[in-house]
Amino acid sequence: MTQRARWDESAPFGAASEHDDLEDFRAGEDMVRPFEAAEMGSVTGKSLLHLQCRLGHEALAWARRGASRVVGLDSSESAVEAARDLAADLGLPPDRASFVAADVYDAAGAVPDSAYDIVYTGPGALCRLPDLVRWAETAASLVAPSGFLYLADFHPLASSLIADDFSGDGSYPDFEGWGRQHTLGDVVTAVAATGLRLDFLHEHDGTHASVPLMYSLRASHAAGS
Ligand SMILES: C[S@@+](CC[C@H](N)C(=O)[O-])C[C@H]1O[C@@H](n2cnc3c(N)ncnc32)[C@H](O)[C@@H]1O
Numbered sequence: 325m326t327q328r329a330r331w332d333e334s335a336p337f338g339a340a341s342e343h344d345d346l347e348d349f350r351a352g353e354d355m356v357r358p359f360e361a362a363e364m365g366s367v368t369g370k371s372l373l374h375l376q377c378r379l380g381h382e383a384l385a386w387a388r389r390g391a392s393r394v395v396g397l398d399s400s401e402s403a404v405e406a407a408r409d410l411a412a413d414l415g416l417p418p419d420r421a422s423f424v425a426a427d428v429y430d431a432a433g434a435v436p437d438s439a440y441d442i443v444y445t446g447p448g449a450l451c452r453l454p455d456l457v458r459w460a461e462t463a464a465s466l467v468a469p470s471g472f473l474y475l476a477d478f479h480p481l482a483s484s485l486i487a488d489d490f491s492g493d494g495s496y497p498d499f500e501g502w503g504r505q506h507t508l509g510d511v512v513t514a515v516a517a518t519g520l521r522l523d524f525l526h527e528h529d530g531t532h533a534s535v536p537l538m539y540s541l542r543a544s545h546a547a548g549s
Contacts, residue, residue, distance in 0.1 A: 349381050356385045367391040370441035376449035380407025387421050396423040429458050439468040445475045456514040464518035472544035482537045521546040
């Protein structure tokens with residue numbers, strides 16, 4: 325089964341299993357992580373592209389925080405349909421929030437605008453991708469001249485602890501089959517190779533034996549480039 329087929333199959337289940345969370349979101353719960361809000365700054369009036377948006381709630385959370393236009397992309401048709409439904413439920417018209425089904429590597433030809441103030445990728449996305457260099461090139465090509473690329477993801481150290489904790493006991497669904505363990509070095513090097521300048525790489529504290537649970541990075545066009 326291809327990666328895309330696997331996600332197409334799992335998205336309706338994901339939507340159903342997260343029904344309560346999305347109900348809370350529909351009811352107004354802000355699902356933006358505090359560190360993301362602090363690091364991204366105000367999104368008011370900005371355009372934002374969320375690559376690998378799944379059910380769209382993260383993209384729509386930025387719309388609710390004032391982004392003038394959010395576009396989400398995911399390879400799963402059923403996830404994109406769920407995201408469109410969610411946007412409609414929130415009363416956001418397509419010019420404020422739209423979703424496209426496409427492979428992330430084809431994003432430049434699939435999304436409605438040639439550049440965005442913020443190109444965002446959230447947790448659990450990169451481990452689905454075999455080619456970080458192509459991902460970074462694609463994402464960077466869509467960053468507006470005064471915009472930035474922002475990534476928040478699970479820290480590789482935390483992911484490996486989770487895999488160790490759960491491997492073999494049957495309680496975690498085939499972690500090895502789900503993800504590729506890209507290192508922080510792989511991610512930073514792929515972003516740096518695009519010509520974007522790294523603004524920061526932050527590791528966020530967790531409670532698990534003082535291992536950082538998440539990391540985030542921001543990269544932007546160097547002044548004058
Ligand atoms: C774990 S989700 C992360 C989404 C988001 N951070 C969230 O928590 O809802 C990963 C998403 O990547 C998508 N995906 C995997 N491979 C992809 C690809 N090559 N192009 C576009 N989307 C892809 C999947 O369909 C899935 O919705």
